[in-house]
Amino acid sequence: MKALCPPMGTGRLRIVKNSATRQQPGCRLSARRVKAVNTTPLYYWVEENQAFFEAKEIARKFNIPVTSCGFSQMHVASLLGNKFSVIDLAESHNMFYYNLVVQHGFTQKCASIRSINYPLPRPGHLHDPSLRDEQAKAMRGEQSETVDRAVEQSVAAIEEDGAEVIIFGCSGTFWLQPFLQKRLNEIGWEIPVMDAYACTITLAKLMVDLGVNASGLTFPGDRPKKWRKKKTF
Numbered sequence: 568m569k570a571l572c573p574p575m576g577t578g579r580l581r582i583v584k585n586s587a588t589r590q591q592p593g594c595r596l597s598a599r600r601v602k603a604v605n606t607t608p609l610y611y612w613v614e615e616n617q618a619f620f621e622a623k624e625i626a627r628k629f630n631i632p633v634t635s636c637g638f639s640q641m642h643v644a645s646l647l648g649n650k651f652s653v654i655d656l657a658e659s660h661n662m663f664y665y666n667l668v669v670q671h672g673f674t675q676k677c678a679s680i681r682s683i684n685y686p687l688p689r690p691g692h693l694h695d696p697s698l699r700d701e702q703a704k705a706m707r708g709e710q711s712e713t714v715d716r717a718v719e720q721s722v723a724a725i726e727e728d729g730a731e732v733i734i735f736g737c738s739g740t741f742w743l744q745p746f747l748q749k750r751l752n753e754i755g756w757e758i759p760v761m762d763a764y765a766c767t768i769t770l771a772k773l774m775v776d777l778g779v780n781a782s783g784l785t786f787p788g789d790r791p792k793k794w795r796k797k798k799t800f
Contacts, residue, residue, distance in 0.1 A: 648731025
């Protein structure tokens, strides 16, 4: 899926969203594809953080910044408070996101991952509660159990875990943002709730406007001009 979005600076920022990795294992971002779309300033958005590091390595050769929702939310949240908590949908995805927190180096900033226990639809589980139905209820102004659970877990994250910012795990929960922000404000908690897509696009705009990209030392080419004899931890 492609979309056009004007950057904060001049010109246009072209967004290329990767959805192929949902169906196909590994990284499907080819150098040929990157070169073909590299006609205007753009960034590559990796869905659900899949193949994120692989995409950064490939896209860097063509000076294309790469972002993802989890990566972007964590970075923005760390600017706004000492610690953030993640509202996520199910146990299995909680552990996937746990690994993302470790990979992105935010273990000292993440207060907790809290689950609302709404697994995504799967064959053989046709009668499970539907996030889509819960979203429709919330949009109609009706009570939504999903919103209630998100509020409950967010308050617990604040009071018990020390969270000062709330972010979301799976993209299936992103629709909760305005409802959760409103409910927390009404309770009296002055805490920012991240809009994952806005964080992702804004971070990409920032990198394009600053003219920066991933470090060539983090993602070196096959034949770098300079190389290091030692890597330390």
